[in-house]
Amino acid sequence: MINTDICIIGAGPVGLFAVFEAGLLKMRCHLIDALPQIGGQLSEIYPHKPIYDIPGYPTVKAQELIDNQLKQIEPFHPTFTLGERVETVNKLEDGSFELISNEGTKIRSKVIVIAAGLGSFEPRKPAVQGLENFEGKGVSYMVKNPESFRDQRVVLAGGGDSALDWTIFLADIAKEVTLIHRSDSFRGAPDSAQKVFNLANEGRIRLLLQSNLSSVHGNGRISKIGVTDKSKVESFIEADSLIPLFGLSPKLGPIADWGLNIDKSAIEVNTFDYSTNVDGIFAIGDINTYPGKLKLILCGYHEAALMAQSAFKYVFPDQKLSFKYTTVNGINEF
Numbered sequence: 001m002i003n004t005d006i007c008i009i010g011a012g013p014v015g016l017f018a019v020f021e022a023g024l025l026k027m028r029c030h031l032i033d034a035l036p037q038i039g040g041q042l043s044e045i046y047p048h049k050p051i052y053d054i055p056g057y058p059t060v061k062a063q064e065l066i067d068n069q070l071k072q073i074e075p076f077h078p079t080f081t082l083g084e085r086v087e088t089v090n091k092l093e094d095g096s097f098e099l100i101s102n103e104g105t106k107i108r109s110k111v112i113v114i115a116a117g118l119g120s121f122e123p124r125k126p127a128v129q130g131l132e133n134f135e136g137k138g139v140s141y142m143v144k145n146p147e148s149f150r151d152q153r154v155v156l157a158g159g160g161d162s163a164l165d166w167t168i169f170l171a172d173i174a175k176e177v178t179l180i181h182r183s184d185s186f187r188g189a190p191d192s193a194q195k196v197f198n199l200a201n202e203g204r205i206r207l208l209l210q211s212n213l214s215s216v217h218g219n220g221r222i223s224k225i226g227v228t229d230k231s232k233v234e235s236f237i238e239a240d241s242l243i244p245l246f247g248l249s250p251k252l253g254p255i256a257d258w259g260l261n262i263d264k265s266a267i268e269v270n271t272f273d274y275s276t277n278v279d280g281i282f283a284i285g286d287i288n289t290y291p292g293k294l295k296l297i298l299c300g301y302h303e304a305a306l307m308a309q310s311a312f313k314y315v316f317p318d319q320k321l322s323f324k325y326t327t328v329n330g331i332n333e334f
């Protein structure tokens with residue numbers, strides 16, 4: 001069981017900044033995110049895109065902003081659970097909460113801050129009959145632990161950055177790598193696409209262009225994958241793992257079942273401190289809604305600052321909060 005003052009659901013830019021604001025008030029944070037990496041939409045959807053509306057940065061690449069935010073919160077030693085989605089939230093008799101993830105991880109927290117963006121990202125699954133029977137039995141839609149593919153025969157499918165990046169990475173550790181893509185050009189970064197073409201020319205991977213996943217076979221675990229070419233002729237590849245990478249789409253998911261007031265897939269909050277209708281639960285960033293709401297990183301940062309001032313009274317009910325600038329004591333004392 002993980003014990004913390006504040007459990008932050010979502011490790012996007014707003015969840016990360018909440019660690020900073022909470023840390024200034026000496027509150028410990030644990031973050032949990034359904035994705036295997038930190039950074040929310042910025043790392044998952046647009047890591048290389050420049051952002052122009054962060055104060056103090058005329059321009060900053062999305063991933064660079066996340067990397068800098070991680071440096072900024074280092075003094076507060078936040079802890080993380082990645083690749084797990086919070087499914088259940090229970091309010092306990094003493095007013096604190098128990099959160100349970102889809103993998104059974106339990107977190108006990110005095111306050112919950114939902115910084116869940118557009119909800120949890122769920123994989124877009126290809127329409128291949130019986131694919132769901134092999135989920136967790138050789139079929140995965142995200143790479144959580146690349147080492148688990150060492151010495152395996154891996155088939156990837158897709159044409160975006162994830163498919164290219166993992167093909168390049170797994171070429172070094174897997175026994176055999178095949179990439180299937182429906183077109184003959186890639187949506188992902190040109191530099192990565194070139195690397196994949198080079199690996200294919202060197203015979204280090206098998207590249208099947210203008211091809212589609214058509215069937216999956218196996219007895220309990222996946223062992224063979226059917227692929228059709230442009231003339232719809234099906235051939236088969238022996239494989240230990242299949243990784244379809246067709247992008248992720250956000251879904252509100254289990255948050256809808258936690259007794260919160262929801263309006264059009266967003267959590268209604270009080271604009272005084274971004275508290276929800278459940279005492280001790282706050283919602284900040286893209287996941288919340290109120291009159292005039294703007295889904296911008298900058299607005300989420302502001303919400304994190306005000307939320308922390310109110311969260312303090314749940315974590316330290318007997319202490320009086322006195323407002324200080326960071327320059328008063330510096331942040332080194334934390």
Ligand SMILES: Cc1cc2nc3c(=O)[nH]c(=O)nc-3n(C[C@H](O)[C@H](O)[C@H](O)COP(=O)(O)OP(=O)(O)OC[C@H]3O[C@@H](n4cnc5c(N)ncnc54)[C@H](O)[C@@H]3O)c2cc1C
Pocket residue numbers: 009010011012013014015032033034035039040041042045046049050051052053084085086087115116117118119120121253254255284285286287295296297298300
């Ligand atoms: C293409 C694009 C360009 C953009 N450009 C800009 C820009 O230039 N400037 C700007 O200010 N904004 C921009 N935005 C918007 C900006 O990305 C969002 O405002 C910002 O990401 C919100 O941050 P967040 O931390 O609230 O949520 P997110 O970044 O969405 O992170 C939320 C995290 O919560 C996790 N999560 C959700 N539910 C659960 C659960 N039940 N359990 C565990 N984890 C969960 C998700 O996996 C996700 O990682 C852009 C958005 C897009 C799509």
